[in-house]
Amino acid sequence: MDIKQLKFLIALDQTRHFGQAAALCHITQPTLSMRLRNLEDELDLVLVKRGQRFEGFTEAGERILAWARTLLAAHDGLQAEAASCRGQVVGSLRLGTVPLASFNPMHLLLPLREKYPELQFQLSSHSTEQIIDGLSRNQLDLGICYLDQVNASFFEVIELGTTTMGLLHDTRHFQFEQAQLQWNALAEIPLGLLSKGMHYRQSLDLSFRSRSLEPLAVLESDSSFQLIQAITTGVCCAVMPLHCGLEDLSEHLRIIPIVDASIHSPVGLLLRRSEPRSAIAEQCFTEARGLFQSI
Numbered sequence: 001m002d003i004k005q006l007k008f009l010i011a012l013d014q015t016r017h018f019g020q021a022a023a024l025c026h027i028t029q030p031t032l033s034m035r036l037r038n039l040e041d042e043l044d045l046v047l048v049k050r051g052q053r054f055e056g057f058t059e060a061g062e063r064i065l066a067w068a069r070t071l072l073a074a075h076d077g078l079q080a081e082a083a084s085c086r087g088q089v090v091g092s093l094r095l096g097t098v099p100l101a102s103f104n105p106m107h108l109l110l111p112l113r114e115k116y117p118e119l120q121f122q123l124s125s126h127s128t129e130q131i132i133d134g135l136s137r138n139q140l141d142l143g144i145c146y147l148d149q150v151n152a153s154f155f156e157v158i159e160l161g162t163t164t165m166g167l168l169h170d171t172r173h174f175q176f177e178q179a180q181l182q183w184n185a186l187a188e189i190p191l192g193l194l195s196k197g198m199h200y201r202q203s204l205d206l207s208f209r210s211r212s213l214e215p216l217a218v219l220e221s222d223s224s225f226q227l228i229q230a231i232t233t234g235v236c237c238a239v240m241p242l243h244c245g246l247e248d249l250s251e252h253l254r255i256i257p258i259v260d261a262s263i264h265s266p267v268g269l270l271l272r273r274s275e276p277r278s279a280i281a282e283q284c285f286t287e288a289r290g291l292f293q294s295i
Contacts, residue, residue: 003075005039006068008032009047013065018054073138077278091280092120096131097144099224100200101267102163102241105144108269111291112284119280128199135272141281142288146199148265156285158269158292164242165204165261170252173234181258183211192219192227192236203263204239 004025011021012032022032040047047061048054057065079091093112097105109121126134128149134140135155150157167181167189174189187208193215194201208215218236221227227238232250240246240255247253269292271277271285 001039001042003072005035006072008035009039009065009068010072012036012048012054013057016054016056069139070137074276077138077276091278092122093280093284094122094124094139094141095144096124096126096134096140096142098128098131098146098199098267099125100163100194100241100244101144101146101263102243103144103160103267104244106245108284108288108291112287115287116283119284131270135270138272138276141271141278142285143270144267145270146263146265147268150268150270154273156271156273158285158289160267160269160292162266163200163263164257165239165263166242166255166257167237168231168240168246168253168255169237170232170234170250171254172252174237176256178256181256183207183213183258183261186239186258187213187216189216190218190236191215192221192230192238193217194224194227195220195222198222199265200263203265207261 008021008025008027011024012018015021015024018032019029022029025032036048043064045060045064046058047064049056049058049061076091095105095109105123109123112119113121124140126143126145128145131140131143131145132150132155135143144160147157147159167176167186169176178185193204196202196205204215219227219230221230227240228246228249230236231238232252239258239261242255242257247255269285269288271281
């Protein structure tokens, strides 16, 4: 067994396709299949369900996959630690972030990229619960999430501020003369909303209910990208965070602040307190403290 076999297994989980997994690993599909069969032979287990195409992992495969992620994370951490001992910051920073918060993660990634040009980033979108779990399992290095569910005894925290909101719209389809909007004005506007159960949606629903208002929801999605697509095609507007750069995606997008619109819980950057912590995570968290501690 070697690290490459584990990387091939994880690539297959990411792509759910033999050919795409092989391309991701820069090898041929027959080589990928052969190396995975070698891994199965060594473990004396069937890990992958095979037909004419990839059909998923066996129960044993799912369990081995979890260990593969842990081992690969440890391997990457070892490499990063060795680089740190040489005075370098190289490798990949795994950053999980909640969708739709007033803090734009690029405000962290850009200065890190400028200071450490060899550093790479894996940016993923999760709920606060998933970020806490990912940090606890060492599947994430840093996390940006809401702090109302965070136990500070387990995490170092840099508070990044409160998420305030406005109405994002496309000026080709909607026009507003006001500099600010009241909540009651939103009840008459077709809105795109994140799916029920997501933290941002729960806060938005609470804001409407507390004012005895019912939003005119014409679209629900668990993808902020799909909400942006709906806005630019004129299907709806959406209540989105201020200062997160969404209006910069198109010259036609504008966002109007909503009076007294904010998420109750602040957003923060988290680093797990317990070892093992990667040298990359510690260095990037230290840099973030210098950048954002005064927020």
